[in-house]
Amino acid sequence: MFSKACEYGIKATIFIAINSSENRRVSPKEISEEIDSPQAFTAKILQALVRNNIVKSVRGAYGGFEIEKDKIATTKLSQIVYAIDGDGIYKGCGLGLHTCDENHPCPVHDKFKVIRDELKHMLENTSLEQLALDIKSGVAFLKV
Amino acid sequence: MFSKACEYGIKATIFIAINSSENRRVSPKEISEEIDSPQAFTAKILQALVRNNIVKSVRGAYGGFEIEKDKIATTKLSQIVYAIDGDGIYKGCGLGLHTCDENHPCPVHDKFKVIRDELKHMLENTSLEQLALDIKSGVAFLKV
DNA sequence: TTTATTTCGGACAACTTTATCCTATTTGTA
DNA sequence: TACAAATAGGATAAAGTTGTCCGAAATAAA
Numbered sequence: 001m002f003s004k005a006c007e008y009g010i011k012a013t014i015f016i017a018i019n020s021s022e023n024r025r026v027s028p029k030e031i032s033e034e035i036d037s038p039q040a041f042t043a044k045i046l047q048a049l050v051r052n053n054i055v056k057s058v059r060g061a062y063g064g065f066e067i068e069k070d071k072i073a074t075t076k077l078s079q080i081v082y083a084i085d086g087d088g089i090y091k092g093c094g095l096g097l098h099t100c101d102e103n104h105p106c107p108v109h110d111k112f113k114v115i116r117d118e119l120k121h122m123l124e125n126t127s128l129e130q131l132a133l134d135i136k137s138g139v140a141f142l143k144v
Numbered sequence: 145m146f147s148k149a150c151e152y153g154i155k156a157t158i159f160i161a162i163n164s165s166e167n168r169r170v171s172p173k174e175i176s177e178e179i180d181s182p183q184a185f186t187a188k189i190l191q192a193l194v195r196n197n198i199v200k201s202v203r204g205a206y207g208g209f210e211i212e213k214d215k216i217a218t219t220k221l222s223q224i225v226y227a228i229d230g231d232g233i234y235k236g237c238g239l240g241l242h243t244c245d246e247n248h249p250c251p252v253h254d255k256f257k258v259i260r261d262e263l264k265h266m267l268e269n270t271s272l273e274q275l276a277l278d279i280k281s282g283v284a285f286l287k288v
Numbered sequence: 289t290t291t292a293t294t295t296c297g298g299a300c301a302a303c304t305t306t307a308t309c310c311t312a313t314t315t316g317t318a
Numbered sequence: 319t320a321c322a323a324a325t326a327g328g329a330t331a332a333a334g335t336t337g338t339c340c341g342a343a344a345t346a347a348a
Contacts, residue, residue, distance in 0.1 A: 001145070001256075027324075041307050046205040047326065060315025061179075061323045074175060077252070089145075096151040100287055107158060107275040107284045108221070111266050112145075112296065115259060122255050131251040142252045144242055171294075185337045191296065204345025205293040252323065 007082040009045045010131075011142050012036035013080050016055055016065050017072045025064030036143035045084065052083035060136040072132065078123035090120050150228040153189045155179035155286050157224050160199050160209050161276040169208030181237045182288035189228065196227035216276065220268035234264045
């Protein structure tokens, strides 16, 4: 469904959010340990998240990654996915046709549309805050 | 969502079904032209479909690919997908956790489960016949 | 039995994604 | 200012997916 990069990106952002809510910056090393991902690759993905204004980075001593507190509630899962995987999940034909719409559908167009719209709706209505709260309360997990 | 191989596989199977319903065998060349896919690669995918008993191949002169007529109605989209992409679409965690279930969920487990179950249901309840009929009647298309 | 036709299957090439490494740049503190 | 601690970013490697090529094997017809 998502690329590996996107999976790491989502988990990393959640971990950063949890720490930012307690005023702690975190390093790629910490992040990759907590979400069980390759460190250097995770660092690359963090760069993309910074460029897309999802998270903030602070260079130099005592630096690290953080998220502004008010952004934790407003950032949606869809924004993270879009920053890393683009809009391929919603757009594009399920069977790879160049043009696939109501007027010129692929054989599974209608059936796919239902599911994709639901996926889109879910991503656009799931906030970083919700996800972070489940980790904080021990209801959900970022690794294993 | 699906791999390229799977997209080609689905379209190829539909095209074979249409022709088998009219007692015609088709070659990889014909297939790849009709579904707009690379010929040699498509041939490889057809081999996989044959091994998985989705389609039948007949070697030698006047040979080609076909599907037994009664199979057209009973074959489900899920079987084609499974033959090529495996069960990764249903199984496996959306965020790549090793174990992700009710007891040890990833942050998006519940939300994903809903969508994946729906996708699974759709694939398991869509028959090759339905898809082929839409192409035959000109309501849907296999290329462009 | 020979020949033409057609799928099968292994080897390999190209491209994309995933992952690593090393140096440059930035920044806080002594 | 010098140093240490961090992220940024380019180069490159490893692995997976996509795609090509060619000879082997099978089969129908002459």
